[in-house]
Amino acid sequence: MDINIQHKIDGWLSGNYGQSVKDAINQLQKDNPDELADAFYKNLEFGTGGLRGLMGIGTNRVNKYTVGMATQGYANYLKKCFAGEVKVAIAHDCRNNSRFFAETTANVFAANGIKVFLFEALRPTPELSFAIRSLGCKGGVVCTASHNPKEYNGYKAYWDDGAQMVTPHDENVIIEVDKITTVDEVKWSGGEANITVIGKDMDAAYLAMVKGLSVYPEVCAAQHDLKIVYTPIHGTGITLVPQVLAEFGFDNVHIVEEQSTPDGNFPTVVYPNPEEKEAMSMGLEKAKQLDADILLGTDPDSDRVGIGVKNTKGEWVLMNGNQTAVLAFNYMIEARKTRGINQPNDMVVKTIVTTDMIDGIAKASNIACYNVLTGFKWIASLIKEKEGKENYIIGGEESFGLMVGDKVRDKDAISAVALLCEMAAYEKSKGLSLYAKMIDLYVQFGLYKENLVSITKKGMNGAKEIADMMEGYRSNPPATIDGVAVADLLDYELQVGKNLQTGETYPINLPKSNVLQFVLNDGTKISARPSGTEPKIKFYFSVNTQLSDAADFEAANQSLDEKIKRMIDEMKLK
Numbered sequence: 001m002d003i004n005i006q007h008k009i010d011g012w013l014s015g016n017y018g019q020s021v022k023d024a025i026n027q028l029q030k031d032n033p034d035e036l037a038d039a040f041y042k043n044l045e046f047g048t049g050g051l052r053g054l055m056g057i058g059t060n061r062v063n064k065y066t067v068g069m070a071t072q073g074y075a076n077y078l079k080k081c082f083a084g085e086v087k088v089a090i091a092h093d094c095r096n097n098s099r100f101f102a103e104t105t106a107n108v109f110a111a112n113g114i115k116v117f118l119f120e121a122l123r124p125t126p127e128l129s130f131a132i133r134s135l136g137c138k139g140g141v142v143c144t145a146s147h148n149p150k151e152y153n154g155y156k157a158y159w160d161d162g163a164q165m166v167t168p169h170d171e172n173v174i175i176e177v178d179k180i181t182t183v184d185e186v187k188w189s190g191g192e193a194n195i196t197v198i199g200k201d202m203d204a205a206y207l208a209m210v211k212g213l214s215v216y217p218e219v220c221a222a223q224h225d226l227k228i229v230y231t232p233i234h235g236t237g238i239t240l241v242p243q244v245l246a247e248f249g250f251d252n253v254h255i256v257e258e259q260s261t262p263d264g265n266f267p268t269v270v271y272p273n274p275e276e277k278e279a280m281s282m283g284l285e286k287a288k289q290l291d292a293d294i295l296l297g298t299d300p301d302s303d304r305v306g307i308g309v310k311n312t313k314g315e316w317v318l319m320n321g322n323q324t325a326v327l328a329f330n331y332m333i334e335a336r337k338t339r340g341i342n343q344p345n346d347m348v349v350k351t352i353v354t355t356d357m358i359d360g361i362a363k364a365s366n367i368a369c370y371n372v373l374t375g376f377k378w379i380a381s382l383i384k385e386k387e388g389k390e391n392y393i394i395g396g397e398e399s400f401g402l403m404v405g406d407k408v409r410d411k412d413a414i415s416a417v418a419l420l421c422e423m424a425a426y427e428k429s430k431g432l433s434l435y436a437k438m439i440d441l442y443v444q445f446g447l448y449k450e451n452l453v454s455i456t457k458k459g460m461n462g463a464k465e466i467a468d469m470m471e472g473y474r475s476n477p478p479a480t481i482d483g484v485a486v487a488d489l490l491d492y493e494l495q496v497g498k499n500l501q502t503g504e505t506y507p508i509n510l511p512k513s514n515v516l517q518f519v520l521n522d523g524t525k526i527s528a529r530p531s532g533t534e535p536k537i538k539f540y541f542s543v544n545t546q547l548s549d550a551a552d553f554e555a556a557n558q559s560l561d562e563k564i565k566r567m568i569d570e571m572k573l574k
Contacts, residue, residue: 332419333393
């Protein structure tokens with residue numbers, strides 16, 4: 001055993017940790033020393049979004065002690081930043097131990113003299129963001145690992161605007177958390193009187209806000225029998241999605257019963273992620289049986305939404321995150337314009353790895369479209385920067401996230417479900433489907449096709465392998481990909497773009513982020529980005545072509561698929 005790892009293990013065996021924890025360490029030393037080493041080889045990082053990792057004993061795991069130490073550091077920073085009474089809101093999802101971690105977090109904040117609003121039971125992440133703003137809190141926490149497998153849990157940290165923290169607060173909180181070196185520095189109890197339990201009143205306020213986002217309530221009323229299938233995939237969506245659909249007037253909603261009960265073991269799926277076809281398969285089957293109009297699914301903490309629709313052949317297909325975003329952005333722009341409620345200073349926001357088709361849609365309506373770094377905290381940061389000057393309408397990213405209106409400052413699958421159903425009702429009232437609408441938009445703005453390749457590098461060497469991969473692309477970028485010259489290399493870490501033909505460089509006016517983008521002469525864009533929450537590196541492919549007629553869609557779509565496959569093969573990303 002490495003001497004540094006053994007030193008950490010010895011610290012837990014001799015420190016103020018529960019006897020059951022010490023017994024588990026001793027057992028692992030006998031049965032699985034490699035697993036024990038992985039649990040202690042580093043401290044679980046409090047990153048710019050908080051904590052996320054495997055649950056279990058050890059400094060590199062999510063447990064009572066790592067959660068408590070992180071909360072102590074966060075509490076110390078809040079008290080440094082704000083004079084007088086400091087308030088926070090805390091929520092949690094359906095995961096195993098999430099309630100325990102939420103209560104642990106609440107107790108530590110309260111013991112530090114901070115007033116805590118703790119949700120009575122599991123609630124969606126977007127409602128936590130809404131509550132922070134509604135209650136005048138200075139921060140907040142939701143205990144979740146979003147769409148990760150059942151073995152994971154985590155801790156998303158928020159600031160006073162209801163968004164996850166950005167610079168300088170994210171970095172400063174990390175400094176304060178890193179100062180907490182032992183569990184003896186954590187105030188574990190003694191402030192229970194500072195905790196207030198919240199629930200139904202906040203639900204009602206949130207639902208009223210979402211209902212106010214509707215652009216065509218009369219269409220929803222006329223299409224009240226729109227046949228909707230919904231699955232919460234064992235998550236928090238069951239607490240609010242049926243209610244919000246009822247608020248919008250939809251009364252023909254069918255829940256996937258096998259996935260309706262919150263369950264941190266996610267018994268019917270491998271990954272509780274609406275991006276995964278397997279997670280949506282039960283919903284697809286039910287939608288097919290019922291001949292539904294639309295299928296929707298949300299992840300465990302209800303910040304991601306996936307949709308299924310019938311294609312032109314009547315077959316059920318899942319829309320990807322870019323397609324869903326295109327439909328949503330276009331609807332909000334188009335519907336507001338038709339209703340005459342659009343404003344000259346309307347703006348929309350997307351991330352740098354989200355389809356550029358949205359830029360074209362916004363440009364056609366003379367609406368500003370801003371591109372920010374990946375993550376809704378950057379969308380929220382731009383909203384804050386533009387408040388009072390520009391009117392935010394909608395934001396989104398390719399990873400199945402949408403944020404409609406500015407009352408929530410994180411991706412919100414609850415409001416997205418409602419608006420996507422309104423969109424389906426609106427198109428149905430015109431005799432169209434969302435799939436047909438998507439093809440119409442391709443004819444109008446060009447056919448854009450995206451794909452994502454995600455490579456996992458686990459264990460102690462994983463981070464180094466990913467770093468080496470990025471450095472190789474950064475120092476020795478390819479001259480051509482699929483026979484097309486690479487025109488520009490955009491390095492968001494160095495905040496510099498470079499024309500690879502002329503050698504000319506130019507600044508990128510966004511915060512630093514470890515992302516590389518290759519822009520090809522034919523408009524293809526390939527982005528490489530290590531994940532900030534998982535041991536993965538992600539490659540985003542975006543290709544496009546003109547589509548002169550809807551009848552040509554299948555052939556053009558297949559041609560773009562083949563192009564992406566060739567590029568993946570050439571870059572050896574299998």
